[in-house]
Amino acid sequence: MTVSPFDHPLLSALLGDDEASRHFSVEAEIEAMLAFERALAEAEAENGIITRDAAAAIAAALATFQPDTALLRAAVAKDGVMVPELVRQIRAAVGEPHGEKVHFGATSQDVIDTGLVLRLKSVVEHLGLLLTETIIRLISLEERFGGRALTGMTRMQPAIPIHIADRIAAWRAPLERHQERLSGQSGRLLVVQFGGAAGTLEKLGDKGPAVRAVLAAKLGLGDAPQWQSQRDALADFAGWLSLVTGSLGKFGQDIGLMAQGGSEIELSGGGGSSAMPHKQNPVKAEALVALARFNATQLSAMHQSLVHEQERSGAAWTLEWLLLPQMVVATAASLRLAAELAAQVESLGH
């Protein structure tokens, strides 16, 4: 099915990003969940919560575990999450006597949230690389054309002469601040989620924090108290995604306006029309504007989901699932398109 253009076999060529999407496949999600369950068993064994034999049996079973996805699908319809059924399947794979130690002390949200963060870690790296690439392309444009003249436009009116470097600086500088912002916030984002049924790790006695720290270390994540109902790091990251697409939307809008006619810009490639073969539509520039407005909209709902009632909310949590993966892919696509668009520029200014 292809309801979202990010998943659409054709439209994703323009609006999607394969590498970012890959992290939101079922396979990637389950792989991350299995990594959580293995690391949890090992961390619990190191802390004497379960035996080392149990942990070894769990790790062995997970190494070859293949989920029955039809049953997982049915479970989602019934339970709202796949985890109870997934755990049941893993326990069956581990068998007696260690099966019951799988997922010990954890809850569905621990697996799903940590599984998300594990993939966001890769996402953050990917977006960081794309962001650097886009900045480099803009610097290259500045080097090639920065000294040329351009009529500065204010309030959509010709104002005074400026240089191409002035306009490019307004495209580039926000992106450099976004790099700073990402490194500032990723420490709060890339942390383990482990709280158990209601956030208190009640089954681990006084070993909860110790297990959590080992779990985090094994997964390559930061350690932090559980945040089952505290979604600020995700909302903040969504804000970062939308800052990036917003800044690139400004770049796209400017390119679209420069390409309206006249000789301010020359672009290679570019979009054909079924009615007017002479046209060359600034397709990537338009897509940057669309993706900016899309993310600006989704961000609103990520903040709505901060109103996350009590210890864990099904409604607010489910809402995030409808938003964050698409925001990530929109941002990756936007960065990719911006870099490609910059590379299409044959000439800027006079």
Place this chain on the structure above:
Amino acid sequence: MTVSPFDHPLLSALLGDDEASRHFSVEAEIEAMLAFERALAEAEAENGIITRDAAAAIAAALATFQPDTALLRAAVAKDGVMVPELVRQIRAAVGEPHGEKVHFGATSQDVIDTGLVLRLKSVVEHLGLLLTETIIRLISLEERFGGRALTGMTRMQPAIPIHIADRIAAWRAPLERHQERLSGQSGRLLVVQFGGAAGTLEKLGDKGPAVRAVLAAKLGLGDAPQWQSQRDALADFAGWLSLVTGSLGKFGQDIGLMAQGGSEIELSGGGGSSAMPHKQNPVKAEALVALARFNATQLSAMHQSLVHEQERSGAAWTLEWLLLPQMVVATAASLRLAAELAAQVESLGH
């Protein structure tokens, strides 16, 4: 790829709707586009714009046409739309001498927008049936439990005794108004889009309106002047979708609050927990709230896309693609879940 839960092999079991999604598959979209091209050729032949031989050749070729989707995908990346490449492929399939008459006088947006409306016609029928079904389920609840007592809650505080029928009426009455609204607006929504390169059907001389009327009739749509940059009917329909999910979100929220504890409601089935086998989470009720907040958010961007510059905007148009299909599926899923949830109610009130 499965970035959106509506497309996700597992999550769509809860949050998706197969029948609604089906209308947004590539196959359904291309089928609708081919129907447009055939009807256009026939309408143009009837008006003497192209020959009857040309129309017959086009219809014959379309009957067996199979697109090369790899080329379509590449075209989307380059042109922002698949239509120029699709038309090229159809023309090649028709061959000399009639191939060039394919898509005569039309533009990409005509094919894509009319192709969307054709599918929205089926969507409107599907949603109308689901809406009726949900209303019937609520009436049934009212018949079974309407006379029972309930403590009316205002501002989240116990207020005075009311009857179950009072609360159910507040769930049902908005849905009945939504039925009225849909019949009021669908006449404006389900109309053909045919304007040519810039809305003037300049290649059809004075035959433009006549061709358009026949085209509409052949497709089973209403006739209307082109609306390439006038997106109010789509935004209004998006508003209707969000009114429906909003009303059902209130139903879900109420069920969730009734199910908090105590004996106001008994639900069969319901969600399991990986940490607490004793729990029965009101999963469908929560999903209704999430889908309501999702659509309320998307609606904002559908209205942003009303700012559609000049004769046709790539940015505002592309933005719609990112929103409307998901809003439709969210609404269908919400109606399905509401009907299922109503059917799970074993007891209401005292």
Place this chain on the structure above:
Amino acid sequence: MTVSPFDHPLLSALLGDDEASRHFSVEAEIEAMLAFERALAEAEAENGIITRDAAAAIAAALATFQPDTALLRAAVAKDGVMVPELVRQIRAAVGEPHGEKVHFGATSQDVIDTGLVLRLKSVVEHLGLLLTETIIRLISLEERFGGRALTGMTRMQPAIPIHIADRIAAWRAPLERHQERLSGQSGRLLVVQFGGAAGTLEKLGDKGPAVRAVLAAKLGLGDAPQWQSQRDALADFAGWLSLVTGSLGKFGQDIGLMAQGGSEIELSGGGGSSAMPHKQNPVKAEALVALARFNATQLSAMHQSLVHEQERSGAAWTLEWLLLPQMVVATAASLRLAAELAAQVESLGH
């Protein structure tokens, strides 16, 4: 205080509308509330719920009643609504023995919601007149310049020659549909709200519907069952407001793009710059775009407030207050600006 530009002594000259704002003053609100209380007393007397003497005493007291607004302000801080304190003051003004019959059987939400609808009735008339005026101005432009030539622009690229009439039609036609939509929905909007503590008019025995019908008639509103937790008519009206501003935002955007340079448009008047005296900024056109994007955003939260829990929700209801008045004024300002902008057009096309 002047946090909102709609209330700002200076900025409201551009972004506000005096006539629309007038309906949201404290005076207008209290006047509408007093009208409700008087009509309620009379309707209850006609139905034998209170004596005719009581109704007469209430009407007499209301005729000269002046609220103590300092106490009302304190009450809002404490109760979230001014009504309990306002009713207390009115009862004191009526005095013994009839004071206790003031507001009999009603709840705060009845007074506030009906008070809102009473003012929306005037708002709808005002907006309807402004909408007609704007349409007339566009028709006048079409008559003056419709036959002139213009380069049709698609995807921000020069496409083919069109006429000014073609572009104006794309500005005008949606506004005409908005006229239709308003008359279609105003019957559902302009209805009385009367439900009592939890929507059941429990203090009126079997006379509830009869009292409500008379109350509605006396206030010049339609009669309808209570809608305390059913906010669809308000959300639908908000959607209409945003459709209007969205369509005018497209008009503004187009004017801004035409005014970028060249000779497609000549505007009289227009905005000065503190840095560049030669410039003439298309200020009203820009404001139309800003107001369109503002309303598109607010609409989202009006739909969020459809998730209105149980019999009456304080949170969802309060949210509406933060949105709807501003949406109304934004729409009135947008219509006013659009009419003024159309009147500034000295020349269009070639």
Place this chain on the structure above:
Amino acid sequence: MTVSPFDHPLLSALLGDDEASRHFSVEAEIEAMLAFERALAEAEAENGIITRDAAAAIAAALATFQPDTALLRAAVAKDGVMVPELVRQIRAAVGEPHGEKVHFGATSQDVIDTGLVLRLKSVVEHLGLLLTETIIRLISLEERFGGRALTGMTRMQPAIPIHIADRIAAWRAPLERHQERLSGQSGRLLVVQFGGAAGTLEKLGDKGPAVRAVLAAKLGLGDAPQWQSQRDALADFAGWLSLVTGSLGKFGQDIGLMAQGGSEIELSGGGGSSAMPHKQNPVKAEALVALARFNATQLSAMHQSLVHEQERSGAAWTLEWLLLPQMVVATAASLRLAAELAAQVESLGH
């Protein structure tokens, strides 16, 4: 006029904040603008752009300058900004021969944006204090009731026993992270805006950066290159505001749910009902939820305004004015209400 509850003489008692609102009065805005013009004259004199006599004359005139606000209002309607008229008035007050040196090299946006940042500096301090106060109140609750028992609720169902301290930690911890975030981002926010007509300070020759640095220092702001079309710091700050209200919305929602009945919480004070004198509505808790959803919505449009075309955009800039002041006041009100609500708690848990 009182279109916004933040400006409303009665509703602002609940939903507003006097101290925050004060910074958005006309007086505060003009005072900040005059501070900019004085500091600019002095910075330019120090760099030899204007004479010291001119700077002294400007400073002297500004010390007693009183604007004609009626003319400013008329100017906003015509120019979209008050600055050209304000500068004209100041120049007249300075008189010959130095009047023309007022505002030398600056543009309207420099004055308005820097004037905003000057006030945001005070706002940031105010919000920081309120945030600390709220955290202290929550710590106090934790000290008083932290050891008591509570039934942890997950997915709106009773889960397992937890302690009051567990729930309070979920209210407090995000607020502490918001403190960190604010100090992380305020360096990027609290910087001068000075770019001249199109961002290049073209009238200052090679002295532009030096003048800007002195200007910033005199105003107590950070120095940074102009950001006329780079609105990321404002959008990021808006995100912070919405993170704060979102976290407090969760607190409000939880309090509302605890107060539904039973004995989990006792609140002093609280809202009266006009229909049911026995009720005590959790008014402040509800307002927290409303303000959270309000800000989450406005945030979307702050990100829409990142698509700020060319050197300076009237539309995107005007949109910010409709959003940011209200978001600030909503946040201040939310923090105030949260602290008050915490102080109303007489008992928590068992």
